[in-house]
Amino acid sequence: MNESRISVLSCPNCRSWLVIDYRDQKFYQKGINVLVYECPFLVCKKCGFEKLVDIASRTIEHRLNKALSEGAKQIEIQGPPKRLRFDYSEDIPFEYDGRDWWAIPGLHRPWDEGFLTPVFFRRKVLTKYMTQPGYFLGMSSATGGAIGFHERWSIRFGINQRNEVAIWLGYIARLPEEERYYLRSENIPSSHDVGSDFFTASIEVIAPSPSPELKILEARDRFYKSVFQKWEVSISHFDNEAIDSMENIVRPPVWTEEIVRTVIDALNKVCIETLDSSNIKSHLITENKAKADDLKDLRSLKLFNLWIKIFLRVANSEEILRPLFILYDLRVLLLHLFPKEKRREEIKSIANRLSIDKDNLDLESIYAELIDRLAKMWEKLCEFADQWKDFS
Template sequence: MSGLNCDKCGRKLHLDYGDKKIKLKDDKKIGFAKTPLLVCSGCNSRYIPYGTKEIIDQICTIIQEDTSKEKSGNIEVIVKENCEIENLEVSEWYDFDKIKARFFNEKFMAEKVKFLYDKDDYYFIPGLIRPWRTGFLTPVFFNIEVLLKYIHHPDYGLDIGADTFGYIYKGDEHFITFGINENNRVIMWLGDISNLAVEEQFYLRSENISSDHSIGSEFYEAEIEVTWANASAEKTLLKKRLEFNEKVRSHFALSIAQLDTETLRVTKNIHKILINTNSAFKDLMIPLNELLVESINNKDIRKKIKEKYPDLKEEIKDKKGIKLLQLWLEKNTDNIDISMEIAPLFVLYDLRLVSAHLYSDESREDLLNSCCLRLGLQKEERNYIIIANTLIEKLTTMYIKFNQSLRLKEMEDIKENER
């Protein structure tokens, strides 16, 4: 086990509770009920957290040393409890839930606003215990909707730099860091929250929920394991698009996209879709369409085609946008079926229309069915998060293939001959 990754399947571990049996030196077997364990969400493999092992080791030492009535006082920390599990091999069962309070009884940091959280997360999830400000790295959980304020409020900014790790800004200043777990719940540290203004804490408290004991994420890896998170799927897409635009600009002396301050503004609005609603879907589709489709530089592409392919003068007269870009790509790429590979841009355009409700309900459903099928999904798929994530993946693959297929060598040879 490395951090919160399962050794067997690589999936994330979460804190759970179960039975743990221990064999003592005299071959006597004892059992601990309600024991904190790390359990894999994929293969259900179980691991023993350090805090759990430390308590069990100390209890076992006490039991083994308690060989006389005179020493019986040493075992008072153990509270025996009948266990529903019948197992003749285990002579005694102990309630770990009652035992742990004797070992972990430190007073947590002071709170101005009382949040829901579980101290077990702090004590038994690896890497969170600190000798100063006890409880600072206690994970506090929220509904995903808690982020809506920071997405839409003009005084705040939200940057999901990786799929499960993000930053909230107030103006230009860093405000707080957060994660998103496997259950699509937002995680923040109790210590970070306590440093916020009280009115901000009350807002967070309104979306605060009980712990699900799952903090495996790029947020945990970056904050605790100091492992830099991979870029989010959306940022990877923007990077591949930029690579494509720069290659075309450098090798073909052509600006595929119109670049201006408005484009930069739109880019900031492209982030991971967090909520399965049409409104959230629209908030991604509109800026994504503005950046990838509406920003296509029709004027310069048309001019370049006219210069190099005068016989296409009439053909390009009525072409614009995606179709104009498609024609240019067909003339300047090799070993690629452009009509097939550029399809995600057409899907994006249609999904923008779908999300904005620019059709009747029946027509909208027909178009959405078509979009889902073209993305390789079931036509009945209506989970907007799945649709958006699939579209992002297809668009990223599209730009990767464009980058690989551009006739760069041919253009280099032309430039060399012109020197």
Template sequence: MSGLDCKKCDGKLRLIHDDKVMTLKKKKKVGIANTPLLMCSRCEIKYIPYMTKDIITGFMKILGEDELEKNVDKSVEIVEKDEYEDDYQQDEVSVWYDFNKIKMEVCNDKYIAEKVKFIYDKDDYYFIPGLTRPWKIGFLTPVFFNIEVLLKYLHHPSFGLDIGADTFGYIYKGDEHYISFGINENNKVLMWLGDIIELDINEQFYLRSENIPSDHSIGSEFYEAQIEVKWAEASAEKKLLKERLEFNEKVRNNFSISIVQLDTETLRVAKNICKLLINTNEAFKDLMIPLNELFVEAINNKEIIKYLKQKYPEVKEEIKGKKGIKLLQYWLEKNTDKIDINTEIAPLFVLYDLRLVSAHLYPDESREEMLSSCCTRLDLSETERNYITISNRLIEKLFEMYKKFNESLCIHNNIGEDETIDEKGHVCNSSN
């Protein structure tokens, strides 16, 4: 079979080793221990990889057992149950073989050379679809690491980390691409052995310090992009930044106001906004601070007040003392329709509170109360304390907020007689 998506439920497949029994043409039952199979982590249905099937078929021919009871076309993707039996009596099996001994005749290629010896499992290379190559044998062997391995590249001044998709990212050294990586469903980092051994030796030793045994799960956008050549979908954080940018652009182009402060510092802060990797308050704080800087502190109070005073002179006293989220809320109430701004802008207030909570600016009891309130406003249980869950929901709510802002801007009320709105929502002169 090809790919790592379950055909039944779209879950991700991982490599397992299981005891399997085959019924031969003469109704004889033969067992093979430690058989490499692919199992869906969601519905637990099992599939047989082509390499496993080819090795077993070849072994049966050597034994003189030419065919299984069901003659299945090898070009067809085979669900393991269709060919092998799950329910059998132990005494029904006439003989058992060990797949680990059988495969030694096939999986014995000379691997690419390593200066630093990493922990990995060659079965991943041979039996996970799409990884074997007739050149540079072993290059696409997945090597696994603790998620903490990325912290160095997140904070070190010589490196950069870009998690452009939820489970696919890049490490940069300076401005140059250094290595690609994936994040599997168990929150483990994976890289290709061939990429790792091309790094400088000191970096290899650092990676080795976080190297862990394979969990045989590589289903991710990393695998899809590099093996199946599928374009990875942008991460939730990237989608949020794009939606925010679209909102800022619409406001600037159609209302002639910069609703946020734009400078080089803002761009620097945006680079620090990426998927939360570790469930600790420190990591949570490192995300909440730049989010708050970009979405709250960057609100352009001066420009908004100037716009409101010019457009609505009668509100001069009403806006006195307003700033930040409250000021943005007032501007939105004047320039959007068919939307309850008081409700929709709530995620920004939650973000502001989470920034205070993560920085420990409250006594413990007050902090717990505030955190419970934030979780409730994010439609989570008030007892939720998994920072990754909280941050993911906050990103989702902020994205939905900006999407509604973009859909509700009163652009049609802000154009002159000689102006029209183009297909991108920009005001333009109709006489041109």
């Protein structure tokens, strides 16, 4: 969650996302018994914080004042009607809870009634957009992204704390019929849980912090710019394949091996396969730092390591570059078939090198740790390169 501005869906105690819960409650106020039925509360599942949503407290306040002036001793208030439907995509009707539009702060607007109603999907709905030709998926942060088809359409979505996908009903209604049929097949009942960067960005206009994947690409780019400024050498080259791969460098929307493999392979292409072995070699040789014979058996990653060690004068370059070596090994593991036992050992060794101490090793924790380390590594390399900027 973005820390700079606080979302209305952020718990004031523990910063977890608040969820709407429709509940009955009785209380006694100003000498009047108040009974509310299926009234929306904002609830924190983590620390137990709860509060009535503003629009509901205003209604209760109004009814209380009326009861006071009439001398009534008890009032009963019914929450919004459960079967509320809106005039969006009614030819292919989606499952949603119309009360969410009324109850979730920020969605209820006097115009476009129901447009911002959240519709929920199983997370695997996203797989199609990552794997089928013509479709695309981009993550702008860990919990917000966009899907689309060629130049024809694109819509934004969020991922909530339950790993469900949420899309506004009004967005869905604009999609072609066949796309809506597909989405409908993965549609699930509302969990009333929309907290995500998607919500804060589209409703509260709070910019999400960049994803770690974007930080990697940005810092990597900055590093090579500094290197070129100082030594006038391109030790990395970018070809069309690498440019295409950049699109796939997003946090996996689902944790299947196929998707994680796609992302790791793309990262490997951009971070390792773009290293320009022949330029690195000739730079080392022309600057009299190495002899051609000593370099002939070295592959790109080892050459890069040597270049860092010599030109940036980083004694522990192997340690600094460790995330790249791990990335390389993880890619080999995911792209090739290994016997089960060997595979388990390899995964364990990778986790060990990432200092992950866990009995149940899952791809998500390995991925998260590796990405974090890669982002820090490129940042560190930028610092080393910048130290040399002012030396002639």
